[in-house]
Amino acid sequence: MGALVALTDAAVLARVSPQTVRNYIRDGRLKTGMRTPAGRYMVDREEVLAVFRPVRQPRIIVLANQKGGVGKTTTVQELGVILGRDVRTLLIDVDPQANLTKLFGIDREESGSLSIADVMLRRKSLREVWVKIDPPANLWLVPSCLALGLVPIHLGQQFGADFILRDAVQKVRDDFDFIIVDTPPSLDRLTLNALGCANEVIIPIDKGPLGIRGTENMETILEQVRAYNQDLRSVRVLHTKSDNTVASNTTRDLLERRFGPNLLRTAIRSGTKVAEAAYQAQPLQHAFPESHPARDYQELAREVLGGGS
Ligand SMILES: Nc1ncnc2c1ncn2[C@@H]1O[C@H](COP(=O)(O)OP(=O)(O)OP(=O)(O)O)[C@@H](O)[C@H]1O
Numbered sequence: 001m002g003a004l005v006a007l008t009d010a011a012v013l014a015r016v017s018p019q020t021v022r023n024y025i026r027d028g029r030l031k032t033g034m035r036t037p038a039g040r041y042m043v044d045r046e047e048v049l050a051v052f053r054p055v056r057q058p059r060i061i062v063l064a065n066q067k068g069g070v071g072k073t074t075t076v077q078e079l080g081v082i083l084g085r086d087v088r089t090l091l092i093d094v095d096p097q098a099n100l101t102k103l104f105g106i107d108r109e110e111s112g113s114l115s116i117a118d119v120m121l122r123r124k125s126l127r128e129v130w131v132k133i134d135p136p137a138n139l140w141l142v143p144s145c146l147a148l149g150l151v152p153i154h155l156g157q158q159f160g161a162d163f164i165l166r167d168a169v170q171k172v173r174d175d176f177d178f179i180i181v182d183t184p185p186s187l188d189r190l191t192l193n194a195l196g197c198a199n200e201v202i203i204p205i206d207k208g209p210l211g212i213r214g215t216e217n218m219e220t221i222l223e224q225v226r227a228y229n230q231d232l233r234s235v236r237v238l239h240t241k242s243d244n245t246v247a248s249n250t251t252r253d254l255l256e257r258r259f260g261p262n263l264l265r266t267a268i269r270s271g272t273k274v275a276e277a278a279y280q281a282q283p284l285q286h287a288f289p290e291s292h293p294a295r296d297y298q299e300l301a302r303e304v305l306g307g308g309s
């Protein structure tokens with residue numbers, strides 16, 4: 001038997017209500033369920049994951065903002081590294097800058113090496129292209145490369161060109177609990193493909209009035225995306241690079257007023273360790289797990305896990 005978790009944590013992992021977990025224990029579908037002397041249910045987390053996998057829907061989260069440098073890629077990497085310790089997680093790099101790919105120390109620039117570009121050109125499946133990241137134990141990455149930038153030109157006005165990624169993701173969705181997609185700082189066809197397969201969108205915003213104004217285009221696009229993606233359930237905003245400056249505090253106030261419950265509670269603090277970890281070619285979680293932004297990402301992962309969509 002592996003690690004035991006409390007019933008409420010099991011419910012979060014299984015993405016069902018605590019009552020459902022309790023029912024599974026009562027009728028014997030969860031065999032390791034037991035009650036502590038204090039009357040609390042405890043269950044084996046591996047068994048919970050295995051038993052509930054068929055009924056769980058994977059969560060497909062897309063990080064998007066046409067403004068550059070707001071922390072999209074850093075957030076995808078950090079969430080991937082944290083979630084990938086416990087649940088099966090696939091990261092997809094849909095940015096021709098390939099920053100996420102490079103942050104994991106992977107290079108797909110040599111001709112002939114496989115990347116998301118092959119998937120977008122319908123030559124390969126995600127499964128043929130993804131690579132295992134290790135650690136953590138349950139993390140995979142679909143790498144990108146510069147040539148992805150030419151794909152929209154190749155696709156031209158082809159019918160269905162905005163749904164290529166959605167079709168590819170459909171084929172592997174049952175293999176994962178989380179699929180997290182990084183997008184370029186633009187609202188082009190690559191970003192539209194990513195938004196087309198999202199259940200949830202997270203828009204990171206850093207300080208400054210331009211950051212908030214920049215979301216207006218995003219909101220217009222998301223309205224259009226909703227017309228063809230009925231699975232898009234939530235759009236939330238993440239305050240990144242926060243610090244105690246007037247600009248940052250003003251941003252927080254504005255974000256709270258503008259987005260209300262759709263503003264993620266966790267803000268990611270600014271810290272020099274983010275860039276330092278990148279120079280070491282290590283995720284922040286591994287290089288500086290105690291730094292402020294690393295701890296904020298741990299909190300964000302809890303919020304994302306707990307909140308559902
Ligand atoms: N919390 C943070 N504190 C300090 N620096 C950060 C933080 N988050 C990200 N950065 C730095 O800001 C820069 C941009 O971050 P990142 O690449 O994650 O943004 P992005 O939105 O993906 O950018 P792009 O739009 O170019 O893809 C990087 O140099 C990164 O190291």
Ligand SMILES: [Mg+2]
Binds near residue numbers: 072073074095182184
């Ligand atoms: Mg990026």
